[in-house]
Each structure stands twice: as C-alpha cells, then as structure tokens.
Amino acid sequence: MPQLLRVQNFGVSQDGIGAGENQTFERPFGETVEPWELMSWAGATASWPNRTDPGGSRGLDDYFTRDFAHNIGAEIMGRNKFGHQRGPWMDHEWQGWWGDEPPFRTPVFVLTHHLRPSFTLGETTFHFLDATPAEAAEKAKAAADGRDVRIGGGVSTVREFLDADLIDTLHVSVAPVTYGKGLRLWDSPADLEDRFEHEVIPSPSGVTHHLFWRK
Template sequence: MSKLCVRAFTISLDGFGAGPNQSLENPLGVEGENLHRWFFPTKTFQKMLGKDRGTDGVDNDFAEKSFENIGAWIMGRNMFGPVRGPWPDESWKGWWGDNPPYHVPVFVLTHHKRPSLTMEGDNVFHFVSDSIEAVLAQAKEAAKGKDVRIGGGVAIVRQYLEARLIDEMHLAQSPILLGRGENLFAGLDLPALGYVCADHVATPAATHLIIKKQG
C-alpha cells in the first residue's frame, strides 16, 4: 500500500527545519544550509552532482533509502523557489537545473497556479491549489502504488502532520542550534496525534529519528 512519508528531513537541535529569510542567495534560509552537513558528503548527494565519490556508512544509508520506492513528491512553493505572489512569468524552473533529482511527478502546493512544467529526467511539476487531502489523492494516483514523499518545507509537513496523514517520518537532527526560522514542532502535540518514535540511530553528523503513526 502506498504510504505518505517524510524522509531525510533535517532539523536543528532546537527544532528548526529552515533558517529565516529564504532568498535566492539563501534558499534554505540564513544558516539553513548548515543543517545538511550530514547529507552533503554522502555518496548519494555527490552522485546527484554527477560525482563518483562520497562517504559510505549510516548517513549515506539513510540518504540512499530516502529515494527508494518513491512514485511522487509533494512540496510547498517555497521549496520550489523564492518567487512570491502571482507568477510574473514561467521563467523560474526550480533550484536544481535542467534535470532535477526527483524523476517522478512533483505536486507543488501554491495559491497561484501555473501550467505544469516538464523537465529532463521524467520530472513533471504540477502546480496545485487544492486541499492537502485532494493533492495527496492526486499524488497517490500518480505514484501508482509507490510511496509519496513530502519534500517540505516545514509548513507543508506541519499541515500533513496535523491532519494525521503522514505514515512515517525520517528526521535527521543536526547537532546545531539555529535559534530562529521555521520550527517543525512548535505547538504540535505529536503523541496526541498518534505519533511515536520507533527508532533512532546516532552518527557524528546527525541523529536519525524514525517517527511512525500508530493505528
């Protein structure tokens, strides 16, 4: 059965999944890039850059697994790019170049729709303004029995958590403090929503947490 999952989503020790003031120069917010120090050296990430190198081990195992059995993605507009308000044109095509790392249909939640965007590597971005439940139904249909992965950002993950629609989360907690930005857990009572920490593995670069929905 298709699951809705969050994988390799990095947060700081104080719960922030992105820094403040996202911009073209700081796509992850100020200091947000430091969250992902565990991910950047891995073979999985280096392969995405077209490089035949990188680290093995637990961090790479989690990075590699995060792409397994994924048939569609859901992301918020902020994760797609820094453009705000109505789209001035269709020139912005994401942070990732001509061949993004998804290779499956991607559903971008936005209040301002635009035509679907087809790119290299079987990447198709659909810009949708439906409810999160309706978008999930579309993504599951597109996934054809595989899992649907929420890429972020924080606001989108929180919405699906509050609706108890996420089946499983892999969070990588980076050993840094951001102090401000977008906090994943603020105001959320995860046990009351039915979530438990099912497993955890620590490395020098991150603590990997597996959180699952009960029942």
C-alpha cells in the first residue's frame, strides 16, 4: 500500500475561509471566524473525541469524524496551528492548545523557522522542523510506520502542500456561513479540479463535504 498525504476534516466557510486574521491566545482562529461554526457538524457526532455525553449522531457526518485517525501514522502542522506565539519561542512551558492528551496520538511535525526540543504529551510527540514541504513529508512518512500522513493545517500549510503537489486526498467540509475576510483555502473548490477528482456530498446536517483525490 502506498503511503498517502491526506487532509482530513478541514473546515472552511462558503467563501473558502478557514481562519481569521490576527490570531491570539484568546482567539486561536483569529478575528471573525468562529471555529464552532465550521466544525459543529463533527461535534454533533457520536465519534467526536471530546464528547461529554453519550449521545451523538451516527449518520454521514460520523463517518468523517471517525475516519480522522484511520490509518494515520503521523501529522504535519503549521506553527500557527500549534500555538499563538510568533517569532522566537519566548515560552517553552506552553505546549499547545490540547492539554495533557492531545488528540493526535502519533508523531506530529510542526513546521517552523524557530526550532525547539521535541516533547511528548500523552501519546503524542511533537517535533519541530525547519524544512520544505517535501522534506517534511519524507520525515513524516518515515515516522508513520507504513501508515498515511495527515496534513493538519492551518490554511497556509494546506496551501503550501497543495502548491508543492504533495496532497493525495483532501476532505474539506464547507459550512453554511460566510465570513468575507480571513485566510482563504480557495476561491472555489473547482480550482482543484485540474489535478483532482472531486465529489460534492451534501450532509443532512447542513454542511457540504468536498472530497478530492489525485487523478
């Protein structure tokens, strides 16, 4: 089986925006953008890892939620997904948004020009890498133990890997909301159709799932 680079459960608005500008500790998704509006479809499912009650839907959206970790052996993320700090690290004590048991449970490679030592939280080990997308892909594949690599975002990181033609499959959920400004994944999903097969699957929840795989 070939090892794939996969974007999974990446949420954007109708106008293609996945995060706002001016991200801070208080607003990790920046101005304007409410992450809950983009991802509530996943939060409503039985497989959502942060559920505190036993309910949740088990329809179409649950398939996407429970596939998040399926055959994934490593993740690559941009520095801005890891944390709110910019420039040289001022605070090594702060170890990301996810508490003591981050939901990745694999090696995670954080792309940054400012290196810092690897550390482990729960079942996740974070490594910091100053590398091109192709170099990072190679390192993550080697760490993934034969399984696939998830490109975790944010928007700029997904775009860099698309520009380098390194993405094999891409699942983007488009929520019924429009932001007007922010960080844009695409002008239109049709932008990717020169290189990818593209299916558009409306969910009963109101979100639309866009599925792409390499032609």
